[in-house]
Amino acid sequence: MKDSFGREIKYARISITDLCNLRCKYCMPEEGIRKKACSEILNIEDYVIIAKALVDLGIEKIRITGGEPLVRKGLLSLVRQIGAIEGLKNLAITTNGILLPKYGEELYKAGIKNVNISLDSLDPEKYKDITRGGNLSDVLAGIENSIELGFEKVKINVVLIQDFNDDEIEKFVRLTEKKPIDVRFIELMPFKGQHELALGKYLPGDVVLEKVPDLQAIDDEDSSSPARYYKLEGALGRVGLINPLSHKFCDRCNRLRITADGFILSCLHSRKEIDLKGSLDDPDKLKELILKSINEKPLSHNLEKGELMDRDMINIGG
Numbered sequence: 605m606k607d608s609f610g611r612e613i614k615y616a617r618i619s620i621t622d623l624c625n626l627r628c629k630y631c632m633p634e635e636g637i638r639k640k641a642c643s644e645i646l647n648i649e650d651y652v653i654i655a656k657a658l659v660d661l662g663i664e665k666i667r668i669t670g671g672e673p674l675v676r677k678g679l680l681s682l683v684r685q686i687g688a689i690e691g692l693k694n695l696a697i698t699t700n701g702i703l704l705p706k707y708g709e710e711l712y713k714a715g716i717k718n719v720n721i722s723l724d725s726l727d728p729e730k731y732k733d734i735t736r737g738g739n740l741s742d743v744l745a746g747i748e749n750s751i752e753l754g755f756e757k758v759k760i761n762v763v764l765i766q767d768f769n770d771d772e773i774e775k776f777v778r779l780t781e782k783k784p785i786d787v788r789f790i791e792l793m794p795f796k797g798q799h800e801l802a803l804g805k806y807l808p809g810d811v812v813l814e815k816v817p818d819l820q821a822i823d824d825e826d827s828s829s830p831a832r833y834y835k836l837e838g839a840l841g842r843v844g845l846i847n848p849l850s851h852k853f854c855d856r857c858n859r860l861r862i863t864a865d866g867f868i869l870s871c872l873h874s875r876k877e878i879d880l881k882g883s884l885d886d887p888d889k890l891k892e893l894i895l896k897s898i899n900e901k902p903l904s905h906n907l908e909k910g911e912l913m914d915r916d917m918i919n920i921g922g
């Protein structure tokens with residue numbers, strides 16, 4: 605499946621809830637978000653129907669995300685069903701890690717191959733502050749547990765936030781010395797609800813290379829990856845930079861996004877979204893809408909020119 609600019613679309617991210625057990629300051633309002641009525645949000649079977657249509661059309665990798673996917677009832681059943689779809693090569697999940705000690709093993713058995721865990725500070729008080737109440741030891745236990753279980757890849761996602769975690773960059777990088785993990789630094793993006801914080805606290809990803817000059821650039825086997833990868837000499841893991849603002853990667857973007865309420869977006873920052881809910885019992889129509897979204901995938905976002913996203917990250921799933 606190629607889009608109108610010749611990009612091969614192989615990867616879909618499916619958000620399965622807007623709800624979360626944390627309240628990260630750059631992502632969620634303090635009071636949380638309104639819980640949607642059951643009729644607004646898709647049920648587990650609906651996500652499986654969409655996943656099957658996506659794989660039929662050539663999607664090879666699916667990532668389950670949210671909100672926080674581990675709080676969604678029925679998650680394990682969903683993972684088992686999506687993991688069993690013939691033709692799907694990789695099933696991954698992005699989580700804040702808090703519930704990984706509880707569900708990690710079941711997720712591994714159900715077919716998850718890659719786990720991305722979000723962690724913006726290694727200091728318990730700062731972690732509690734940025735997540736508005738999270739417990740750092742829970743996430744660290746989730747990371748250790750994931751490494752021990754033997755997921756193919758365990759990645760830590762760190763959003764770079766000025767005057768918050770710039771003093772911890774080296775400490776994060778050093779985690780890769782002895783652990784077989786990727787630590788990836790992500791530039792803070794300006795979304796509607798939280799954009800004031802995002803605009804004031806943005807740090808370009810290259811600051812990581814300034815703080816840790818002994819990082820050496822390496823090639824990534826996955827040429828569509830948004831991350832540029834680096835390594836410390838002799839380290840077990842890698843360091844990635846995901847720089848959507850300072851080094852746009854739209855030219856190699858291969859992804860689609862499905863929101864928890866059943867819309868398809870072909871770009872994280874596009875205002876064009878197509879409602880799939882009414883077509884779930886008509887496989888041909890469903891595929892037609894997915895193809896329409898791919899055809900309309902924009903060439904690039906314009907965040908660096910001050911454009912903001914209408915939906916918040918929590919509604920799209922990162």
Ligand code: SAM
Nearest residue numbers: 631670671672698699700722761792793917922
């Ligand atoms: N709750 C899960 C988690 O935190 O990993 C999955 C959903 S979360 C929306 C997905 C990713 O988006 C997280 O790594 C989070 O740090 C990132 N994120 C949220 N808001 C962001 C923003 N404004 N800029 C950059 N990344 C953001």
Ligand code: SF4
Nearest residue numbers: 624628631632671700
């Ligand atoms: Fe929740 Fe993830 Fe957003 Fe933090 S980044 S509030 S953990 S959805």
